[in-house]
Amino acid sequence: MLTRVEIKNLAKAYGQRRLFSNISVTIEYGTVFAVAGPNGAGKTTLLRIICGLLPPSAGEVSVSVDGRVLSAGERRAKIGLVSPDLELYNELSALENLEFFARLRGLPFSPEEARDLLAYVGLKGRENDLLAAFSSGLRQRLKLAYALQHRPPILVLDEPAANLDGEGVRLVENIIACQRKRGIVIMATNEPGEVAYGDRILTLGPQGHGCLPQGSAR
Amino acid sequence: MAVCRKDLRVEFRTRYAYSALLMFAVTVMVTVSFTVGGFLPDSGVAAALLWIILFFSAMAGLPRIFAQEEEKGTAAALRMAAAPETVLMGKYMYNAVLLFSLAVLLVPLFFVLLNQSVLLPGLFLAVLLLGLLGLAAVSTVLAAIVAKAEAKGLLMAVLSFPVLLPLLLTAVKATHNCLAGSREGVAASMLLLFCYDGVILAASFLLFAYIWDD
Numbered sequence: 001m002l003t004r005v006e007i008k009n010l011a012k013a014y015g016q017r018r019l020f021s022n023i024s025v026t027i028e029y030g031t032v033f034a035v036a037g038p039n040g041a042g043k044t045t046l047l048r049i050i051c052g053l054l055p056p057s058a059g060e061v062s063v064s065v066d067g068r069v070l071s072a073g074e075r076r077a078k079i080g081l082v083s084p085d086l087e088l089y090n091e092l093s094a095l096e097n098l099e100f101f102a103r104l105r106g107l108p109f110s111p112e113e114a115r116d117l118l119a120y121v122g123l124k125g126r127e128n129d130l131l132a133a134f135s136s137g138l139r140q141r142l143k144l145a146y147a148l149q150h151r152p153p154i155l156v157l158d159e160p161a162a163n164l165d166g167e168g169v170r171l172v173e174n175i176i177a178c179q180r181k182r183g184i185v186i187m188a189t190n191e192p193g194e195v196a197y198g199d200r201i202l203t204l205g206p207q208g209h210g211c212l213p214q215g216s217a218r
Numbered sequence: 219m220a221v222c223r224k225d226l227r228v229e230f231r232t233r234y235a236y237s238a239l240l241m242f243a244v245t246v247m248v249t250v251s252f253t254v255g256g257f258l259p260d261s262g263v264a265a266a267l268l269w270i271i272l273f274f275s276a277m278a279g280l281p282r283i284f285a286q287e288e289e290k291g292t293a294a295a296l297r298m299a300a301a302p303e304t305v306l307m308g309k310y311m312y313n314a315v316l317l318f319s320l321a322v323l324l325v326p327l328f329f330v331l332l333n334q335s336v337l338l339p340g341l342f343l344a345v346l347l348l349g350l351l352g353l354a355a356v357s358t359v360l361a362a363i364v365a366k367a368e369a370k371g372l373l374m375a376v377l378s379f380p381v382l383l384p385l386l387l388t389a390v391k392a393t394h395n396c397l398a399g400s401r402e403g404v405a406a407s408m409l410l411l412f413c414y415d416g417v418i419l420a421a422s423f424l425l426f427a428y429i430w431d432d
Binding site (some may be wrong): 052073088 | 232
């Protein structure tokens with residue numbers, strides 16, 4: 001599936017406060033697109049707009065697969081999102097969380113596959129533990145499993161290595177490397193090491209006066 | 219079904235909503251039974267009391283259904299994984315199951331404590347079923363509307379009262395007739411309740427995507 005994300009003249013403001021404006025960029029298949037900038041620059045907001053969770057003040061985001069532009073609902077189905085604003089269910093176990101979201105996404109649920117996925121993100125042996133008993137690092141690993149579960153062509157990662165240990169950071173590196181081969185990664189981060197994964201980098205914030213000019217993201 | 223099953227599983231482990239519903243209902247019921255203990259309320263008063271208790275019990279527990287998704291941050295995960303209609307249907311089914319299970323405990327208790335009897339039990343159950351389906355439908359969609367508001371409880375009661383008034387008046391009247399053994403007007407009331415439920419559900423499905431996404 002050849003996936004493409006096109007952002008045209010995107011702007012977002014909360015009342016009088018303008019977060020960013022006039023962002024235009026096309027993200028092609030096989031690209032890691034990094035969004036950098038200080039706290040409050042609008043990185044998370046931009047990612048939420050791309051996911052269709054937040055309406056922009058101006059401009060538009062379109063996602064196409066094999067040349068066909070997707071509707072808002074179809075777009076969400078093609079995205080795997082990891083974000084500090086997104087939580088899973090504390091009252092369910094790791095496996096039950098994955099089962100629930102598999103059924104919501106209309107996927108056939110296989111406990112073996114789910115266990116393999118949990119093992120991949122480093123949760124082997126914790127499959128049946130309630131999420132309430134997980135540390136923040138383990139929760140982040142489960143969020144990665146949630147985002148990867150439906151093999152999305154677009155992976156949107158907001159601070160993907162937050163709360164992760166060294167092994168977790170290597171897991172994120174591996175996920176990004178694998179996703180680059182089969183789709184698109186859009187990532188927001190403050191970490192210079194993570195920004196370096198980006199094939200193209202968009203810097204938001206006062207220094208960039210909102211964003212880089214149209215098409216000039218590296 | 220997945221959303222409903224998940225909510226039931228979470229509720230089974232936490233018992234927040236059901237406890238709130240049940241405690242409120244039992245407290246009000248016992249208070250009412252002590253108050254009217256000395257005399258036997260007629261079927262009209264009893265029918266009104268039953269639906270008042272069901273209405274306020276629903277208001278005590280059901281608005282949490284979307285608020286907890288927003289407060290715990292799980293709403294984003296739901297939005298990314300499911301179509302709005304799937305979420306609405308699941309939440310509606312969950313609210314309906316919760317209300318039915320409350321009614322299973324509450325209604326027999328009501329008849330015992332208020333010393334009432336039903337002369338048309340079949341029709342009474344049908345009226346109760348249609349009334350609770352409507353109550354669950356209105357509670358579900360209004361819970362989604364108030365989920366991000368500050369004063370959820372107050373807003374829920376203020377918004378739901380005018381919307382639920384036709385349902386409550388019709389259900390009280392039909393329940394009164396069922397308790398008194400009069401078939402007059404019950405069929406028309408049931409048809410009205412059926413249409414009300416249909417209209418509320420149809421409107422909910424049409425509007426929910428806007429409510430949920432904004």
